[in-house]
Amino acid sequence: MTVDLMVGRENVNDVPTHWRSELLDVASYARISEDVRQRDGHGVRHQLRINERTAHEHGCRVVAAYVDNGRSASKEGMARPGFDRLLEDLVRGRTAEGQEVHGVVCVADDRLYRRPEDLARFFAALTSRPGRVYLDPSGFRDPYTHEGLLQAVRSLEAAVTETRLRSDRVLNWHWARAIEGVPHSGPRPFGWREDRTTRHPQEAALVEQAIDERVAGKAVRAIAREWFDLGVTGTRGGRPNGQTVTQVITAPRVCGYRSSRGRLLLVPETGEPVTGSWEPIVAPDRWQAVCATFSPGSLYLHRGSGTPRRTDERRPAPRHLATGFLRCGAQRTDGTLCHGPLSAQKGRSRRSLYVYSCRSCQRCSISGPLADEALERLLLSGSPAGPRLTEDTRGRWKSGELAERRQIAGSVLVHCAVQPGVKGKQEWDFSRLAPVWR
Template identity: 30%
Template sequence: MYTRVSLDTEGEALGVARQEQECRDLAARSGFDVVAVFTDNDTGASTRSRKKARPQYAAMLDRARAGEFGVIVAYSNSRLTRRPLELEEIIALYERYGVRFATVVSGNDDLSTADGRMVARIKASVDATEVERTAERVARKHLESAREGKPVAGTRPFGWQPGGRELDAKEAALIRQAAADIIAGIGSYTIARQWNAEGVTTSTGRPWQGRVLGRMMQSPRLAGWRIHQGSIAIGRDGQPVRGQWEPVLDQATFDAVVAALNPEETRSRVPRKNARHYPMTGTLRCGVCGSVMYGNAAKYPTYRCSDNVHTVAASVGPVDELVTGLLLRKLSDFTVDEPAPEFDGAARLAEVERDLARLIGSFTARELSAEVVFPAVAQLEQQRDEVRSQKRRIEAAGVGPDYRGVNQAAWDRMSMSARRGLVETLFDAVLVRPATRKGNRFDASRIEWVWRGGTAAT
């Protein structure tokens, strides 16, 4: 016997239990001895199923091929399969091994005749078509919900009350603090450990993991955007859709969080070899040739010149400690002199959005054909997205961290990428001169530095 239901949200297997009883009644009426029961609960059988594998179904076919039984009983044809290709495997199973099939409600197709096989194939085709129609209806429903900005049904999103519309004050405060910490350079794994220590769980009651927290903090939902199929939903007017809920973060803060969690590797002027472990990568340079120095993992980790013609090296620990001390002392009176960029594309953005609205309106009114409208729409959408991206980057830069508040404790909590970013913000370069005396004692006089903007060491 084979039983299956596509969806069992409660996990109680009541559907397959009912199927089994119906199948046992059929077996009793038919004089069959039940030798095995195979069950795939909460598992679909169509090409649209979220779970593609059916381990019990596969095991049943293997044991049928081994000759352990000669009849397979199911509640209906669609419980066995909704895929025409799998039906062909069932037909081959009958032709090669003589295994017959019986169902409670779909009848018994005679696979020994062409007409019987035709009927079975028609049923499989109808089942597959019904699945596709259902999938299309569900897809249309989800699309309409997205265009209207309705919350997604299902698991309660962290930060909101059940229903996903009103904020949960405590969780929203945690998200806002996490955003400030991430912008200041604290990693998502550190925040996750802190939340777990404080007893904060996900909305499903699980402990936090760094990658899960990082993914949540990059969800546009936090800034009030409706998501559809992994990206911000686009409404009928061609504009991004705002969700029917109160956002946790403003757009500038959200963009700054995303930028902090995805640091661009273009900030440094040199490749970032081994950069995950060494904060001076990108800033430390050889005092002989000017080449970049990289950290090397060894019994005694060292920064070494990348030019193999000569050997200039310094121990990682003392160098990091020296530069960190310089950095923290400098922060008390150091300010970045780079002026904050201003977005000057507002007029261009408004013009592109007006052109888009006019084109879509002309198509809707049947004044212009799709062949004319949509190539132009694609070009305008690309321009709009580029200008919006520029606007968000500039706004996010204005929400950057105030490094003047960084102390030793804050430095210790920072992620390695944030430490490197702060080093690169304050220093143009840190030079390591060759050793002038033998021995393993660190000589601080070998280290020279230039502050950002070309200010000499003091």
């Protein structure tokens, strides 16, 4: 029997016979993308009330509610626990409490899905059992018919178009504000008062001094340690470190320039940098001078990863053989391995002028020269479990520079897991390095 689309039916008597019962038990779903003003969940609460009214008007009864508050449905990778539980219960046919579910009620399609993947998941779960219904304020829809699926696809296309247009409007709005020199929104920048235009006397003095000291050759970590000792905190309460200090002193705002999305803004007519409406801390030449002291991998034009860099300079090449190949083998409290990268740092003894240490858990450290020697032994030992280097490759290793040796190592080695050492043990244990070969 072919079932027509249920949109626009006036009462429960319009429901097909295979759906008709005294009360249809349905699940209610509500979602809102942002709840940043009142933070009380009023948006999803109002949707649930509308769902209750819709269910009552069409002879249904809400037996379970699923909520995703402050969760976007258009962003890739965004978790929606309520939506996932709804799909699980639809496939199972009942809630975790054992209540059977015969359909879903929602205020609009775009509350459920704004991505094709979610549309496919929802319809697969909803129609995993016969006799299910989908209900919105317009009435019943038959999810099993071709027309019902087409209407869902049309709703998805409308939601995608709306998301794209809204994103473009937001981007254009931010660009127009930026080109006029309006300060960044969000938390106030370090160095300025809450109005984002007036210099903060103490913080601005610290920023100016840090720029002068960095240009004179002082390490950023040393500046961060001094700020830490002074009790300086960021505008959101965090303690300073080398990365945050770098972001503060290389931000174009320190000299009055305006950036947007990691790029320095230029006046379209003149090509000159856009000047903001706030008080600068240093002159543009001082900002350019401090930016020149950083490599592209360390220079930030604004907060956040993936930021475009200002220069085309190449990142300095590693100075040690095992850099980038060592992973921490220490065990966390939950029983999992740390597996964080070990980075080279200055050592404290003549025997170990540098060491490889894990910055993630800070529980694993190994002598740099001995680790490099152990890695070389693993590569050249010719053991059954290790790589079989050709004579030509061995010759390249012996006569090659560090870059050549690292290239050879990378061709046969994924990484080495380093086991934590035993405190007080004097003998060097080469078995601490456990290689993973390609």
